Amino acid sequence: MPLVDLDRFDFLYANRVKGMKSAATRDLMATLSRPGIISLAGGFPDTRTFGEEAFREISGHVATDSAQALQYGPTAGLEGIKDIIVDVMAAEGTRANQEDVFVTTGAQQGLDLVGKVFLDEGDAVLCEGPTYAGALNAFAAYRPRIIHVPMDRAGMIPVAAHEALKKARKQGIRVKFIYTVPNFQNPTGVTLAAHRRRELLEIAREYDLIILEDNPYGMLRFEGESLPSIASVEQEAFGSTDRVVYLGTFSKIFAPGVRLGWVHAQPGILHKINIGKQGADLCSSNLSQMLIHSYFQHADWRSYVKRLTALYKERCDAMLDALAEFMPNEVHWTHPEGGLFVWATLPTYVDATSMLPRAISRNVAYVPGEGFFANGGGKNHMRINFSFVEPDKIRRGIELLSEVIRERMELRSDLERGSQHSSQQASRSAVGNPER
Ligand SMILES: Cc1ncc(COP(=O)(O)O)c(C=O)c1O
Numbered sequence: 465m466p467l468v469d470l471d472r473f474d475f476l477y478a479n480r481v482k483g484m485k486s487a488a489t490r491d492l493m494a495t496l497s498r499p500g501i502i503s504l505a506g507g508f509p510d511t512r513t514f515g516e517e518a519f520r521e522i523s524g525h526v527a528t529d530s531a532q533a534l535q536y537g538p539t540a541g542l543e544g545i546k547d548i549i550v551d552v553m554a555a556e557g558t559r560a561n562q563e564d565v566f567v568t569t570g571a572q573q574g575l576d577l578v579g580k581v582f583l584d585e586g587d588a589v590l591c592e593g594p595t596y597a598g599a600l601n602a603f604a605a606y607r608p609r610i611i612h613v614p615m616d617r618a619g620m621i622p623v624a625a626h627e628a629l630k631k632a633r634k635q636g637i638r639v640k641f642i643y644t645v646p647n648f649q650n651p652t653g654v655t656l657a658a659h660r661r662r663e664l665l666e667i668a669r670e671y672d673l674i675i676l677e678d679n680p681y682g683m684l685r686f687e688g689e690s691l692p693s694i695a696s697v698e699q700e701a702f703g704s705t706d707r708v709v710y711l712g713t714f715s716k717i718f719a720p721g722v723r724l725g726w727v728h729a730q731p732g733i734l735h736k737i738n739i740g741k742q743g744a745d746l747c748s749s750n751l752s753q754m755l756i757h758s759y760f761q762h763a764d765w766r767s768y769v770k771r772l773t774a775l776y777k778e779r780c781d782a783m784l785d786a787l788a789e790f791m792p793n794e795v796h797w798t799h800p801e802g803g804l805f806v807w808a809t810l811p812t813y814v815d816a817t818s819m820l821p822r823a824i825s826r827n828v829a830y831v832p833g834e835g836f837f838a839n840g841g842g843k844n845h846m847r848i849n850f851s852f853v854e855p856d857k858i859r860r861g862i863e864l865l866s867e868v869i870r871e872r873m874e875l876r877s878d879l880e881r882g883s884q885h886s887s888q889q890a891s892r893s894a895v896g897n898p899e900r
Pocket of ligand 1: 507569570571572573596598645650678680712713714715720723724725
């Protein structure tokens, strides 16, 4: 990182920059590409699975209309890609309208645009605690308050969300939306239970809020039954999309390199988002949209997603087995039914942030939990990724990690023994040590 405190233009930067911090995962990227490191830190889908031949084929189709691929496009996206998005959402059980689809430069841009459209300084957003660090980053530019709602194994706890809203109202704080990653959440891997999706929607109706449903991982389920999206629960109950703003992406079912995602929302909201996007990048890349169009039209994308999920299941199993085999009893972790991540909880006295350099020196990396909270917390947690590393390396990585954690735990026991010893000595000398 640059020497931020010595930045000589500090006096010129906008106030909004003060609340913005670089995501730990982005900062780690350079270190993690060092040879020999087993990185359980990234959030990378395994793009190696796609293959050169398949890529050449879809690029060939795009080349036949190179003039359009190289041109600017409409801000809301090309019509053909919107049809594909409708199909993808239908494959996950959400009925989408083509005219309610808006193409973005990754779901990440969707997060930024929703922040831009809804948040004034001091407004509040209810988020899971912990939540996706990239969302905190995107929202931070608009200087909101982040209210974390506790989670358990079934996701955000609606009663706690309700309490938080009641409290915010009493304090005169304006909450604009509830942000949730309902499936295999980043960072915890936890899925929001079906009845909680309905409850959150009811709470949002009671308080007249938006729900921002960010669903990059829903199709990456390798166990259990898939659950209705909050958007589809709303459609079932009220016949149309109203307060649910749904974010989707091609990053996890195809490739993050195309940087393409979408927003599905009602027309009024999309109109504002359109204006926001014009100021951000005019339009998403035609080239990427046409690549995706070519792929989804000519290839069996569903089988590819199945292949990916089978691969991730194998790797997730390898991680869960290794955790069970190597970790001390005091460490706990989640059991995801899909997605890319496991969340591990260490004894409260183990600080995962300060432990990271030691882990890296032992050639294993993870993301410390702290970055997934806006206002402190998460210190004794870590996010570990299973999608990008082969099973034998995952096993070795977890073994190394468990050694580093044990070392920390032993250090603490030694310190405790040491302080007991010195307090015993102190009390002996206080009463006068007869041996002296
Ligand atoms: C929860 C969540 N939302 C959004 C994104 C951004 O995805 P995209 O690549 O579509 O910008 C990610 C990326 O990892 C994510 O985990």
